[in-house]
Each structure stands twice: as C-alpha cells, then as structure tokens.
Amino acid sequence: MAPLDPHSYADSAQPLTTSVDLAFFLDFDSKTILGSATLHLSYAYTGELYLDTRCLHISSIVGPIDEPLSYVVDEPQPIKGSLLRVSLTNHSSFTVVYTTDPSASALQWLDPAQTAGKRLPYLLTQCQAVHARSIFPCQDTPLARIKYSAKVNVPKEMKVVMSAAHLGRSAPSAAEAKGACHESKWLMEGRIVEYFNMEQTIPPYLFAMAVGDIVHADLSPRSRVYTEPSELEAAANEFSGTEAMMLQGEALFGPYAWERLDLLVLPPSFPYGGMENPRMVFLTPTVIVGDKSGVQVVAHELAHSWTGNLITNATNDDFWLNEGFTTYAERRIVEALEGKERALLHVGLGWTGLKEEMERFKERPEFTKLKTNQDGVDPDEIYSQVPYEKGFHFLCRIEAEVGRNTFDNFLKKYISRFRFTSINTETFLQFLKEQFPGIENKIDLDVWVYQPGIPSDAIEPESAILQRVLALAKGFNSGIRVSEEDCSSWQALEWQIYLESLPRKLQADQISELNERFHFSENHNWEIKVAFLTIAAFSGYEPCFPEIESALHSVGRMKYLRPLYSGLLQSSSQAKELARCVFADAKHKYHPIAQAVVQGLLLKFDQ
Numbered sequence: 001m002a003p004l005d006p007h008s009y010a011d012s013a014q015p016l017t018t019s020v021d022l023a024f025f026l027d028f029d030s031k032t033i034l035g036s037a038t039l040h041l042s043y044a045y046t047g048e049l050y051l052d053t054r055c056l057h058i059s060s061i062v063g064p065i066d067e068p069l070s071y072v073v074d075e076p077q078p079i080k081g082s083l084l085r086v087s088l089t090n091h092s093s094f095t096v097v098y099t100t101d102p103s104a105s106a107l108q109w110l111d112p113a114q115t116a117g118k119r120l121p122y123l124l125t126q127c128q129a130v131h132a133r134s135i136f137p138c139q140d141t142p143l144a145r146i147k148y149s150a151k152v153n154v155p156k157e158m159k160v161v162m163s164a165a166h167l168g169r170s171a172p173s174a175a176e177a178k179g180a181c182h183e184s185k186w187l188m189e190g191r192i193v194e195y196f197n198m199e200q201t202i203p204p205y206l207f208a209m210a211v212g213d214i215v216h217a218d219l220s221p222r223s224r225v226y227t228e229p230s231e232l233e234a235a236a237n238e239f240s241g242t243e244a245m246m247l248q249g250e251a252l253f254g255p256y257a258w259e260r261l262d263l264l265v266l267p268p269s270f271p272y273g274g275m276e277n278p279r280m281v282f283l284t285p286t287v288i289v290g291d292k293s294g295v296q297v298v299a300h301e302l303a304h305s306w307t308g309n310l311i312t313n314a315t316n317d318d319f320w321l322n323e324g325f326t327t328y329a330e331r332r333i334v335e336a337l338e339g340k341e342r343a344l345l346h347v348g349l350g351w352t353g354l355k356e357e358m359e360r361f362k363e364r365p366e367f368t369k370l371k372t373n374q375d376g377v378d379p380d381e382i383y384s385q386v387p388y389e390k391g392f393h394f395l396c397r398i399e400a401e402v403g404r405n406t407f408d409n410f411l412k413k414y415i416s417r418f419r420f421t422s423i424n425t426e427t428f429l430q431f432l433k434e435q436f437p438g439i440e441n442k443i444d445l446d447v448w449v450y451q452p453g454i455p456s457d458a459i460e461p462e463s464a465i466l467q468r469v470l471a472l473a474k475g476f477n478s479g480i481r482v483s484e485e486d487c488s489s490w491q492a493l494e495w496q497i498y499l500e501s502l503p504r505k506l507q508a509d510q511i512s513e514l515n516e517r518f519h520f521s522e523n524h525n526w527e528i529k530v531a532f533l534t535i536a537a538f539s540g541y542e543p544c545f546p547e548i549e550s551a552l553h554s555v556g557r558m559k560y561l562r563p564l565y566s567g568l569l570q571s572s573s574q575a576k577e578l579a580r581c582v583f584a585d586a587k588h589k590y591h592p593i594a595q596a597v598v599q600g601l602l603l604k605f606d607q
Helices: 227-240 244-255 296-303 320-338 340-360 386-402 406-417 425-435 446-449 464-474 492-501 508-518 526-539 542-554 558-569 573-589 592-605
Strands: 017-027 032-053 055-064 071-074 082-099 109-110 120-124 146-155 159-162 165-170 190-204 209-212 215-220 223-227 262-265 280-283 312-314 422-423
Touching: 055 071, 082 227, 109 159, 120 526, 146 209, 146 592, 190 386, 215 227, 215 244, 223 227, 223 244, 227 262, 244 320, 280 296, 296 320, 312 320, 312 406, 320 340, 320 425, 340 386, 340 464, 340 526, 386 406, 386 446, 422 542, 425 446, 464 492, 492 526, 508 526, 508 542, 526 542, 526 558, 542 558, 542 573, 558 573, 558 592, 573 592
Parallel strands: 017 146, 223 262, 262 280, 312 422
Antiparallel strands: 017 032, 032 082, 055 082, 071 082, 109 120, 120 209, 146 190, 159 209, 165 190, 215 223
16 A cells, blocks of 8 residues: 555555545535535445545545445644545445535635625635645545536525536525535525536546636637626637637647636636636636736646646646646747747746746755655645746757657647546656657756756747847846837837846835836736836835735735745845735735745745
8 A cells, every 4th residue: 555646645555536426505604615525436445445635524424325434534734634534345436425614725715895896705716736625525636537527506696617517507406405415505595506517537636616706708619708797808808819729729739628718717816827727717817918918828728728637747746747848838829829039038038937946946956856756845835937947948958859840749649648647757758768769868858857957958048039138137237228219119028027037136226217217016917017016025125015015915826926925025124024914914815825825935034
C-alpha cells in the first residue's frame, strides 16, 4: 500500500472512483451545502477505502440498499485535511450524506453587496489545487479522473452554472428528495432544481459551480458568455473573438473534445485570472478593459482544453505538464491571430516574470525545477510562474531542435496518445525519446527537468518592439524617458512590460513624474495599474497609498494581491501598517485561497 499523490490520502492498493452523483441543497443563510455524494468505484472492494475531506460534517454513509456503513474521520492535517475511512464489504458504490463547513476552502459565499447587481447573494467555487475535498468527499488527486452528475437545489430566482452539460430545470420532487440529502429541506417552497451531467472524465479539481444573478449572451453556436446583468454587454463585446480562437486551437492541436466553451465572468473576488473548468471557463472581471487586451487569458484557458484538461498532470509535482504546455499553446494561438511580434511581447513579459520567480525562490530552489517534490508543501503557497514559463521555454527549446513542423506533429501525437489520462513527467520524457531518438544527446533533459534555475540554452525572446521597450525601462535610472514618438503605437502590453521591467524601488520624484505624465494609478487596465502601484508599494510612496488601498479592497485576484501586499510589507513602517489594516478590513472579500496566501505573506514579512 502506498499513497498515489503527496497531497491526497488515496491509496494505490484501493480502487479509484469512476463517477460521482451529487445532490446539493444550497443554504445561503448558513453558508453551507447540504449534500450527498454517491461514489462509484472501478471494482467491488472489501476493506477500508480512503477518501479526502476537509471540514465536511458527515451525517451518514450507506450502501446501495441503504445499509449503514461504518466509517472513521481522522484528525485534520494542515494541508491534506481529514482522512475519511469507509469500511466496505464487496461494495462498488456507496453514498455519503454530509454538510460543508462555512469555512470550506473551495467555496466563497458573497452577500448581495459584494456583487455587481447587489440584488442576490452569490456562490463560487475554486477547487484547484486540492480544494474539491471541501465540497464533497473524493480521491482528490488528478489520477482519479471522474465523470459526475449533479442536481442543485437553489432559490428559484437564482441561476446555476457548472463545468458540465446543463440538462434542465424543474421544481423539487419528493422522489429525488428521498434519501438524497436532508430530505425535509429539499421540498421547501420557492426553490428550483437544476440538473447537470459531465460525461467526460475530469480530475476532481476541475469540478466547478457558480450560483447567483446570472444571465448570458451567445457568442457562437458553441459558446456563450455568462455574467451578472450589468456586465453582460461589455463581456460579450470583449470576448466576441472566442470562436476564432477555438478554430485556431483545433487547427493546431486537433478537435475540441468538450462540445462547448462557455465563459463565466465572476465577481472581482475570484482569486485567479481564469480557471480552465471544461465547458465553463471562470474569468476575473479585471480582463474586461474595453480594448480586448485581456483576451489572452481566454486563449490560455481555451488551450487547457487540450493540455491540462484532456491530458492532466498526475500530481502537483508535475504541474508544468499542465501549465508549460498550455502557455506554449496559448502563445501559438495568439501568434496565429495577432502575429509573431505580439506573441513575442507576451513571451518577453513571461521571461521577466520567470527571472523574478528565480529571485523569489532563491532560498527554496526546489521550486524552480520543472519536476518538483511537494511532499509536505501546500501547492497554493508555492504557486508561481515557474511551471508556466520554464515549461514554455523547455518546449521552445525542443521545437528549436526539431523544427516547428515536426514539433507540431509531435504535439498532435502526444495529445492523441494520452487524451483523457493523467500522466507524470517521466511518461512524457519517455514519449519524447520514443519520438525523437537521441534527443537527450542534443538537449540536457536532466538539467531542464530536474535541476533548479534557468538552463543556459534557454532561448531569450527577441523582437524590435520588445528590445526597445526593455531598453527604455533599463535606462530609466539614467534619465532616459519614454517619448511621445516611442509610445504613440504602444498598446497595453507594451506598457505592462515597461512598468514590470522598471526597478521595483524608485525615488519619490521618479514615481511622481511617471504618474503625473501617464496617470498610471488611474488606468482602467488592471495589469498597468497594479504594475505601477507595485512600484509605489515597494518604494513606500505614500501619495499612492489611497489607490493601493482601493485596489486591495476592489479585487481578490492573487496576481495583484501578492505583489501589492509584498511591496507594502517590505517597505516603510507606514506601509506595513497599511497592509495590516487593509487585510483586516478587506479579507472577508477575498476567496479563502487568497486569504491564506496573504496571511502567509503577513507571517513571512511582518516580523
């Protein structure tokens, strides 16, 4: 017997779950889900079956004929949560009835005041990396790919969306309530049940649900955008090119396997830029800026439909297989639609970020490797751009060695060979060597995969526009400034690269000069605004403290929270006090994952 995954209790000697039937009653007053989960196993099993849970309150566990099954819930561990041991006797299925906790790490319950319309409450989920276990008991490892069905009981004025096919909506029935989950509440008046089914196998972290005042607009026959009513027109305009991206993705990587690509724009507390939930991509509203400069996020989440969702990393130790491949695929889509120069700007921005991550992890070099050892490590704590950008450059190095046309054929073979499976790094390397005999003699695979840092043969991005932007940023402290001629054709991406390439700490007069000239702190593009405010935070520039405070209250995207809080906490005593006060006041607005990340920064820097 041995664990399958450093972040899961699932055991290699036990059967894996193949499908789960879920029934949820959403109680917005108590901020809990009254749930039942019927788990179907790959074969009938006798003995203790290990499941992952976090803060689930188990009411009962029964077999197929409602016979009670004995179980034990172990004491919780900081990262894994609690091991649920279910005693089975030749069982291939069983049902767990339970209630989630208001503190569930995957769930964020928003009051109406925290939404755009301020009319109804809202619920959103975020299960990556190891948070599905706080919604339903499962083998919470990517190795346990599951199908699922769900019926969700909500107030009738609310809309449910899920990472699954929507089957319909009807009044609650007594037949489905019996034994499903908290039968007496299921039939309450003023409620409706929505039905979903996911026929393709997914890792548990791709389970996703949102509930609220949600409407939609069609983008194409196989794509819609969902938002709150006040955001719909802007979102539909911003993402009008989704179908063109899908067609380009199919041309590069093969048929789209998930039937639909719908997009959900969430309230600003969503902790990520996007989440690649199949059939229903989740997006932060910060990507809606009016000029379509944020659609690169959609390209990334779309690319996951082939690399990440169709082929998944076996564990978080192999996370680069998801994100390195997807970053490569995203930039190929951008290159095809916008041209090589624009794609190279994205590569240049990523290269700058990769070098910053090397500095961030200089005392923990393990996490600058592609293949990591995360045993005993919270994956949210060490989440970084390394698997994205170093993984991307590894694939670029292979492409440069074998040629683009050959590499494109390799990618299609890779996706075809491993579709709907979860693999580890070693499986990929073996496939690579099979396809390109002797590749290990031309590229030092060990250095790229198992050693820390950026390999010496990584290909640094070069383009005329990129080099000019970087030269202007490098010369800032020497008095070189951006001229009107320089920036006359710049788009948001050039400004973001420029700001993120400036020194993190500048003098007060330099920051004042930048802001007076370009009004960065008032920019409607969050990438530009936060890049500038990060400099102000690290520099302890007090005139920008009100804008920093407003930003930290307005969004919960960790890409923005991490640098702003980090800057304040490594700056002046006044800046540290601002960070403490803002977090105390704003943390209830953040998703539990973001709360934990910022709390970790406070513990690290606020000594």
